[in-house]
Amino acid sequence: MSVATEQAGPMPTRPAPGNAALYRLYGSDGKLLYIGICDDPVQRWHTHSRKPWWPQVVRFHVSWFPSRAAAGQAEAVAIRQERPQYNIVFNGVPYSNDRFPGARLLELAREKFEDQPFSLLDLVGELGVPYSSALVHIRRLQSEGRVVEVGKMKLRSKRPLIHFQVSEPTSAGKADRPRP
Template sequence: MTELHAQTEVAGLVPVRPGPDHVALYRFFDADGVLLYVGICDEPMARWSKHASGKLWWPSVHRFRLLWLPSRREAEKAERDAIVSEKPLHNRAMNGIPNGDRFPVVHLHKFTRELYGDDLFCTRDLIEDLGIPEGSAVNKVRELLDKGLFQVVGKKLGRSGRAVRHYRALPVD
C-alpha cells in the first residue's frame, strides 16, 4: 500500500489509483496538524473538489495523507476505525459529535480568524456563515470574550439593518 504525504498547495500532484478496485482513505489536517476530516473515495481529486466547493472547513486544509486500500470493504472499515479512534473535527457520522457542536470553542477562534481575518463580525454572521446554532453561538462568543480571544469593537448595522455588537477575533502569538 502506498501512503502519500503532500502539501495541498503542490501543483499538479494527483494521487494515482494503483488498481481498479482500490479505494482511497484520506485525512485532511490544518496547519497545526489538527485532524479535520477522514473520508474514502474512488477518485480523490473529484471528491476533494466537492469538499472545496461545499465545506466551510475546506480553507483550513493545509495537508493531506492518502492511503490506497485494495477494496471498498477494507476502506470502509479503516474509515470507521479512524473516525472512532482519531475523532476528526468535522466528521459527524461515527464520531459521536452532536449536530450543534461542529465548532468546539477551542477551534472556533481559529476558524473565525481564518474566515474573517481582522474584519468585524457579529454573532449572526457566525450563525449564518458557520451554521452554529443561535444559543451555541451566543455562549461561545461569550466564552471567547472571557478568554480574551474575541474583542468587542462596537456596534454597527448588521444584516438586519439594526445596530448590533461586532467583534474581532484577536491574533494569538
C-alpha cells in the same frame, strides 16, 4: 494492507483499478480536520471545496486499500479513534438520545455516496443509521422525489436489495432522475 502517500503537492492517483482511498485532511496547525474514503481523491476534494471548513485544509494523507469495503472499515476505525473535527458519522455519538435525525438523511447520503447508488444496508453500515429509521426516511424522501429507486438485486432472502440515488432538482423545483 494499504499503500500510503503523504503529500501537499501533486494529487494522488489510484495505484490499481478497484482500489479505494482513505484520506485524512489537516489544517495548518496539524489538526486533523476530516477523514473520508473515495475512489478518486481529486474529484472528492472538489466536492469538499464547497464546505465552509475547506479553506483550512493545507495537507493531506492518502492510503490506498484493495477495495472500497476495506477502506470503509478502516475509515470507521480511524474516525472513532482519531476524532476529526468535521466528521459527523462514526465520530462519537452522532445522534443525541440514540435518535436518528431523519431530516439529515439526504445530506448524509449525498455526502457519503455522492452520485453513487446506495441501499438501505449501506445506510445502516456506512452511516450507522438504524434500519427502521433508514427505511421510514428513505421512503419519505422517495415519495417527495428527492431519492429515486435505480435498481434491485435479488438476494437469497425473500427481500430484494433496492438501490437508491439522490435526485437532482429541476428548474421547476421537482426532482429529476439522477445523472448517469
